Amino acid sequence: MDLGLTGARALVTGGNRGIGLAVGRALAAEGARVALLARDGDRLAAAAATVDGAVTVQADTTDDASVRAAVDSAAATLGGLDVVVNAAAPRAEAPPAPGLAGLDDADFLSQVDTKALGYARVVRAAAPHLLDGGGRVVNISGMNARSTGNITGSVRNIAVVALSKNLADELGHQGVTVTCVHPGLTVTERNADDPAYLEKAAQNGLARLITAEDVAAVVAFLCSPLAAPANGAVVTLDGGRPGTVWA
Known part of the structure; x- marks a missing residue:
């Protein structure tokens, strides 16, 4: 299937590793011109x-200020922007103790600032370029948005969902669609050699590992002109976590 991304101009944040880098590679393979930000x-x-x-x-x-300068530089180099993928976020480490006892104020604020507000900063800076001819925004969130046990991880990810829907409502009628994806336990270069992680990651409905490349393939589709009807959608990419029904 031709995704219609040949010549598209794409900015991928968090593009130096993990899912962000895999997305950059997937978009380039579809013929897009890619700027990586980190x-x-x-x-x-x-x-x-x-x-x-x-x-x-x-x-x-x-x-x-750093974001605005980088986005403008990317747009100038590529001749505009058609796609923004936000994947720049620190890892959500498990708290040392569950619940309120494990809540670290500084880490909480840093995580929300980097992931939720950071994504908003990027889209705000990119919007004038995207609105020039329509475009696509895909925000990488995560399954902590749909689980408890890590307050910071849950809040930062559900904030991305709320941000994405707000942006979808605001920008959609101007031709810019916004979607959000929830990767689950995903194999990247950080954990590919961790047997315990790999064993846990394979415990999904598919009974196999989900890789950064798997996630990137879906993200590439959401970046394409074919994905316009998905505006405002949240897409789960965890291989089918057992035991939970999402209506």
Whole structure:
């Protein structure tokens, strides 16, 4: 299937590793021109070398001025923007103790600032470019949005869902669609050699591991012109977590 992404101009945040990097590769494979954004310049350069034709822009998504400069630079280099994929977020580490006892105020604020508000900063900076001809925004959230046990992880991810729907309502009638995806336990370079993680990650409805490339394939579709009806949708990509019904 031709996704219609040949020549599309895409910005991927968190593009130096994990799902973000896999998305960059998937979009490039579909013929898109890709700009990868991350904080770590060295890691970013190494990642870009694995993505056909990719360019890089460096920014800290907790710094609005940095974000605006990076987004404008990406748009100038690519000649505009058609796609934004937000994947720049720190790992949601399990708290040292459950519930309120494990809630770290500084970590909570940092996680929300980086993931939820950081995503908003990127879209705000990119919107004038996207509105020039319509576009796609895909926000990477996570299954902590649908589970308890990690307050910070749940709040930062459900905030991304709320942000995505607000943006879908606001930008959709202007031709920009916004979707949100919930990866579950996903195999990336961070955990590919962790037997305990891999065993747990395979415990889904498919009884197999879900890789960053699996997630990226769905994200690439959501970035395509074919996915316009999905505006405002939240897509679960966890292989089918057993025991829960989502209406």
